[in-house]
Amino acid sequence: MKCPSCEHEPVKIIDTRAQESGEVVRQRRCPQCAAKFTTVERISAFGLKVAKAGDRPPEDFSRTKLRRGIEKAAAVWSLGEKDLDAILDRVVKRLRPKPNEIVSSKEIAEIVLRVLAGDRPALAITRTRFAMVSIGRTSRATRFHGVHDFIRWLEDEYGAPPVTRPVQTPSVVVKRNGHTREEFSLQKLERSIGIASKGRGSDGQVERDATAIAVQVAGELHGQAIVTSQQIAGEALKILKRRDQLAYLRYASAVKRYQSVDDFWREAFGLLES
Structure with a gap:
């Protein structure tokens, strides 16, 4: 050197x-x-080939491609550069690459899942999301044919579920900041819709309409245990837009966080097109 x-x-x-x-x-x-x-x-994977599905010829192992796949699985749980490098190094080390050797993408995925095993939430979530892609492909024989298969995988990997099955769905609301969570409240949703609809009929009519819309929103989200505040707002806006466009504008100006009067103009013009 x-x-x-x-x-x-x-x-x-x-x-x-x-x-x-x-x-x-x-x-x-x-x-x-x-x-x-x-x-x-570090150990190099130079010359290592990856077998592809069907009749496609093997392609060169790409550390960059594998890194991109792990980063996508991490999603908002960003892994640092050192973490990613360490994960990739351990994967390559376990592959024990030899020039012109051919490994399957399934074998690489299994090694990634073993390397990602750990107690850190970021690693556990990344590992689970990676498994849902690598094991959940419809183009190959897989254990993930549906949610029941996925639940069995979770039990095999992490033991008995630490959470109880929700009594109702939606159950938990993730707020706009992505960190705050609270129980879904039909009454709270009714109040917010009632505020947007205030004066658009008698007090009794507004209250009945707000209840009906809230119940309809909950029905649209049924089956989703965890929902975002944006999802709830989106469903409410769709219904309000059909029922009362002024109430829609009131509600939209709050949940969409209008920045200026120009936003009211844009939204009102949009309603003319619907």
Whole structure:
């Protein structure tokens, strides 16, 4: 290896440390200019081939493609660069790649799932989402033919469910910030719709309409245990738009967070097209 400062060759290794991920970190010193620098060595998957479904020829293993798949599975639970590198290094290490060797994408997926095993929520969620894609493909024989198969997989991997089956759905509302959660309340939804509809009929009529709309929204979301506040608002807006466009505008201005009077113009013009 050449010195990056003066290009003298060779340089001296003064310290070597093996990492849990399989990387080897070495400190080096140039005997000519005395410059010190660090190198990181990792197992390469160069030459490894991945078997594809059907009659398609094998393709080169792509660390970048696998990284992208894990990042997508992580979704909002972003994994840091070091975490991703460590995960990929462990996957490659377990593959024990040899030039021109062919492995199946299923084998790679199984190794990823083993590497992602851990107690950290980010890893557990990433692992579960990755499994839903890798095991849940309809193009191959799979254990995930439906939700019952998925539940059995969860039990196999994580044991008995720590949560009880919801008495009703929707059950939990995820607020706009993505972190706050609260129980779904039909009464709360009725109040918000009633406020938007105030004066659009007698008090009794407004109350009855608000109740009817809230029940209809809950019906549209039935079967979804966890819903977002945006979903609830979306269903309410669809109904209000058909029933009372002024009440729709009142409700929309709050849930869509209009930024200026221009937004009222845009929304009103849109209603003219419907």
